[in-house]
Amino acid sequence: MAEYFDPKTNKFPYPEDTDKHYLVVHKDNGLVFDENYHYIEKSKWFKFKQFWVYLVIILIVFPVQYLRMGLKIEGKENLKKHKEEISKGVLSVCNHVHMWDYLGIMNAIKPKKPYILAWARNIQGEMSGMMRMVGAIPIPENDLKATAKYMKDVGNMLDEGGWLHIYPEGSMWEYYAPIRPFKRGVAYFSIRFNKPIIPFAYSYRKPSWIRRHIFGQIACFTLKIGEPIYNNPSIEGRVEQEKDLAIRCHDEVCRLAGINPQDNLYKPLFDNDKRIDYYTKKYGVGYKGSH
Numbered sequence: 001m002a003e004y005f006d007p008k009t010n011k012f013p014y015p016e017d018t019d020k021h022y023l024v025v026h027k028d029n030g031l032v033f034d035e036n037y038h039y040i041e042k043s044k045w046f047k048f049k050q051f052w053v054y055l056v057i058i059l060i061v062f063p064v065q066y067l068r069m070g071l072k073i074e075g076k077e078n079l080k081k082h083k084e085e086i087s088k089g090v091l092s093v094c095n096h097v098h099m100w101d102y103l104g105i106m107n108a109i110k111p112k113k114p115y116i117l118a119w120a121r122n123i124q125g126e127m128s129g130m131m132r133m134v135g136a137i138p139i140p141e142n143d144l145k146a147t148a149k150y151m152k153d154v155g156n157m158l159d160e161g162g163w164l165h166i167y168p169e170g171s172m173w174e175y176y177a178p179i180r181p182f183k184r185g186v187a188y189f190s191i192r193f194n195k196p197i198i199p200f201a202y203s204y205r206k207p208s209w210i211r212r213h214i215f216g217q218i219a220c221f222t223l224k225i226g227e228p229i230y231n232n233p234s235i236e237g238r239v240e241q242e243k244d245l246a247i248r249c250h251d252e253v254c255r256l257a258g259i260n261p262q263d264n265l266y267k268p269l270f271d272n273d274k275r276i277d278y279y280t281k282k283y284g285v286g287y288k289g290s291h
Helices: 044-069 076-081 101-109 128-133 144-159 185-193 209-213 238-256
Strands: 072-074 090-093 115-118 136-138 163-166 197-205 220-225
Touching: 044 101, 044 128, 072 101, 076 101, 076 220, 090 185, 101 163, 101 197, 101 220, 136 144, 144 163, 144 185, 163 185, 185 197, 185 238, 197 238
Parallel strands: 072 220, 090 163, 090 197, 115 136, 115 163
Antiparallel strands: 197 220
């Protein structure tokens, strides 16, 4: 087993709230996510374009990812072992620690093509088209009709054997080692649609001298795949079932990342948690030209 490595970088401006974003989306393409939006796009023209995008990703992006991230993928045997359950529809969770970490999920489960729940602003921004091509589903806000349509589309996709990936930490914090608190959304989906959750986790390896000093790489990545986690219907009350399932997912992501759940810096369930400054109080040094 590789030695646990925490990059402890102060390069990125991690926000005070553990679920908040620090990347700024500058563009707004005007997309409206209401009851008329196709949350699961099935048109032939979209599928045609998506085919070519996936071909480029498989032939070019995945090989580059191995080089750029130093990516290793472990635990694929768990996908083969539970192939039958996965074929009936499944969810997955992971810590969100790199711009390309969803591509790692895609790489690990290919030829399966996952969908991913995404912050609506991201799908209105600069990467809108590409995000939709790789399965991004915007989460509608403050619109009951839109939410009902979104839930129906997602449920149908899962019942047809689809794969839905969720980042329960709520935002991306690059190269952050502790597993931040999870929101209960993935547990809600799992229970509502009666689908298991497969945990994934990114951990870090110390980069070689060449990667550190020539390419300025902070860490190399290992993606580990766990076994499906199921709801416990014997627990009384839907909310308590969601809490239990989310906690067990959080604990397993910790283990896969090489962290004892009892030793993790944060508690499992999100409750307006604040960043814990365990190695520095200064963040964002040199980030996008800052000082």
